[in-house]
Amino acid sequence: MKNKIVLFSTIVFSFSFAILATIYLAWLLYPLEISGLDLTALSGLSSERILLNFHHLMDYLTNPFSWTLAMPDLPSSTNGLHHFAQVKLLFHLVQFLFFLSLPGFVCYLKEIFGKGFGRLYRRIFFGLAVCPFLLFLFVFFIGFDQFFVLFHQVLFVGDSTWLFDPAHDPVILILPEVFFLHCFLVFFFLYELTCLVFAWGGKKRKD
Numbered sequence: 001m002k003n004k005i006v007l008f009s010t011i012v013f014s015f016s017f018a019i020l021a022t023i024y025l026a027w028l029l030y031p032l033e034i035s036g037l038d039l040t041a042l043s044g045l046s047s048e049r050i051l052l053n054f055h056h057l058m059d060y061l062t063n064p065f066s067w068t069l070a071m072p073d074l075p076s077s078t079n080g081l082h083h084f085a086q087v088k089l090l091f092h093l094v095q096f097l098f099f100l101s102l103p104g105f106v107c108y109l110k111e112i113f114g115k116g117f118g119r120l121y122r123r124i125f126f127g128l129a130v131c132p133f134l135l136f137l138f139v140f141f142i143g144f145d146q147f148f149v150l151f152h153q154v155l156f157v158g159d160s161t162w163l164f165d166p167a168h169d170p171v172i173l174i175l176p177e178v179f180f181l182h183c184f185l186v187f188f189f190l191y192e193l194t195c196l197v198f199a200w201g202g203k204k205r206k207d
Contacts, residue, residue: 003112005104006104006107006108006111006112007108007112007121007124008104009100009101009103009104009105009107009108010101010104010105010108010198011124011128012097012100012101012104013098013101013102013104013105014105014128014191014194014195014198015097015191016094016095016097016098016101017098017190017194018187018190018191018194019094019187020094020095020098021186021190022183022186022187022190023058023061023062023091024062025186026058026182026183026186027054027055027058027062030051030054031047031051033179033182034047034050034051034174035047037176037178037179039173039174039176042173042174042176043170043173043174044173045073045174049072049073050174052072052073053071053072053073053074053171053174054174056069056070056071056072057069057071057084057171060084060088061084061087061088061091062091062095064092064095069081069084069085071171074169074170074171074174075168075169075170076169076171077165077168077169079161079168079169080161080164080168080169080171082161083156083159083161083162083164086156086159086161090155113198118198121198122199122200125195125196125198125199126195126199128195129192129195129196129199132188132191132192135188136188144177144181144184145177148177148180148181
C-alpha cells in the first residue's frame with residue numbers, strides 16, 4: 001500500500017513538476033518570444049513595456065499573495081479578469097500538488113529508485129511516456145488551433161471568457177497562440193524526459 005502511494009505521488013510530482021517548470025521557463029524565455037514573434041509590431045509596445053506587463057501578469061498568476069491584476073499598459077475587461085482568476089487558481093492547484101507529492105517523490109528516490117527497485121515500475125513510466133506521443137498525433141491531425149480550443153473547453157467547461165477580444169483585452173496581443181504552442185512543446189519535453197529518466201533509470205543495479 002505504501003509503495004502504491006509513493007508511486008502515485010511520484011507520478012503526480014512528475015506531472016506537476018513539468019507544468020511548473022514550463023511556467024517558470026516561459027517567464028525566463030519570454031524575451032525570445034518578444035523578438036521571435038515580433039510582438040512589438042503586434043502590440044504597439046516596446047520590448048521593455050511588453051516584458052514589464054508580462055511580468056505583472058505572471059507575478060499575479062504564480063504568487064499566492066498577489067490577488068489583484070493591474071498591468072501598467074494593458075487594461076483588462078471583467079471577463080478577462082475572471083479568466084485570469086481561474087488560471088491563477090489552476091496554477092496554485094498545481095503548486096499545491098507539487099508540494100503535496102514532494103515527500104512521496106523523495107521517498108521514491110531513496111527507497112525505490114536509489115536502491116535499484118525502480119525497474120519494477122519501468123512499464124508504468126514507459127506507458128506514461130507514450131501518452132504525449134498519442135496526444136501529439138491527435139494534435140497533428142486536428143491542428144493546434146482546434147486543440148487549443150478543445151483544451152480550454154475541457155478546462156473551463158461552459159465558460160467562454162477565455163476568448164479574448166483585443167479591443168477589450170489587449171493582453172492577448174502579447175500572448176499569441178504560437179506562444180502557447182511553444183509552452184506545450186516545452187511541457188511535453190520536460191514530462192517526457194522525466195518519465196524516461198525513471199523508466200531507463202529503473203534498471204537493476206549491479207552490486
